[in-house]
Amino acid sequence: xxxxxxxxxxxxxxxxxxxxxxxxxxxxxxxxxxxxxxxxxxxxxxxxxxxxxxxxxxxxxxxxxxxxxxxxxxxxxxxxxxxxxxxxxxxxxxxxxxxxxxxxxxxxxxxxxxxxxxxxxxxxxxxxxxxxxxxxxxxxxxxxxxxxxxxxxxxxxxxxxxxxxxxxxxxxxxxxxxxxxxxxxxxxxxxxxxxxxxxxxxxxxxxxxxxxxxxxxxxxxxxxxxxxxxxxxxxxxxxxxxxxxxxxxxxxxxxxxxxxxxxxxxxxxxxxxxxxxxxxxxx
Numbered sequence: 001x002x003x004x005x006x007x008x009x010x011x012x013x014x015x016x017x018x019x020x021x022x023x024x025x026x027x028x029x030x031x032x033x034x035x036x037x038x039x040x041x042x043x044x045x046x047x048x049x050x051x052x053x054x055x056x057x058x059x060x061x062x063x064x065x066x067x068x069x070x071x072x073x074x075x076x077x078x079x080x081x082x083x084x085x086x087x088x089x090x091x092x093x094x095x096x097x098x099x100x101x102x103x104x105x106x107x108x109x110x111x112x113x114x115x116x117x118x119x120x121x122x123x124x125x126x127x128x129x130x131x132x133x134x135x136x137x138x139x140x141x142x143x144x145x146x147x148x149x150x151x152x153x154x155x156x157x158x159x160x161x162x163x164x165x166x167x168x169x170x171x172x173x174x175x176x177x178x179x180x181x182x183x184x185x186x187x188x189x190x191x192x193x194x195x196x197x198x199x200x201x202x203x204x205x206x207x208x209x210x211x212x213x214x215x216x217x218x219x220x221x222x223x224x225x226x227x228x229x230x231x232x233x234x235x236x237x238x239x240x241x242x243x244x245x246x247x248x249x250x251x252x253x254x255x256x257x258x259x260x261x262x263x264x265x266x267x268x269x270x271x272x273x274x275x276x277x278x279x280x281x282x283x
Contacts, residue, residue: 007049009101015049109225129190132182206266
């Protein structure tokens with residue numbers, strides 16, 4: 001296949017999984033090229049996502065690597081076959097690429113686990129609250145840029161309105177409930193919207209109160225996206241200049257442990273809704 005335009009995080013992940021499959025059996029690129037009846041450049045470009053790969057080729061390579069997991073191969077083939085337009089394509093030249101990678105990750109996830117410490121999750125934000133959050137950007141956003149960012153964030157919420165939304169679990173620290181973005185009216189509308197979302201079947205909201213004490217990774221916001229198979233899980237963490245995606249098994253295991261420990265310190269969903277109502281009534 002010809003060299004493609006800059007690849008997405010999902011395309012890079014597909015190439016990385018093919019590389020891991022090859023390395024798992026200790027095969028070099030040259031050996032793989034010979035086995036696939038192609039050249040070294042094709043293997044290298046496919047693994048680095050500089051070139052696309054067909055679903056049929058994924059199956060052939062997986063067979064050549066003697067991959068024993070058919071569900072894993074099916075999931076990789078599905079990634080290779082993805083075509084067609086998505087709602088975020090209209091933002092492709094207007095927002096940073098990592099934001100497009102984030103919504104693509106959300107779109108394909110089977111389940112999502114979020115941790116938010118100082119502000120509420122983008123998927124659950126009221127428009128006025130989102131505008132107040134973006135109002136703190138450095139350097140300040142222009143009016144047009146602000147409108148674009150808010151519009152993009154509001155579009156992300158279509159994920160929760162799908163007939164088959166992913167199971168979403170949100171672990172929110174009390175600090176996120178009490179942090180003032182906007183005036184009291186904005187905060188009240190946001191907390192009311194949060195309560196409404198918490199009543200949805202596919203949404204679980206749990207609050208970690210200040211009284212729960214410390215916990216691992218208390219200084220960062222995290223999302224754990226569960227793929228169709230365990231090997232395709234992904235962790236996304238916020239960093240000062242954007243987001244970072246992690247998919248090494250060690251990272252995945254560590255973050256699962258972090259989220260599990262944080263969840264043990266959170267209130268049950270019903271208690272969490274009562275807690276949010278208490279904060280709302282204080283506004």
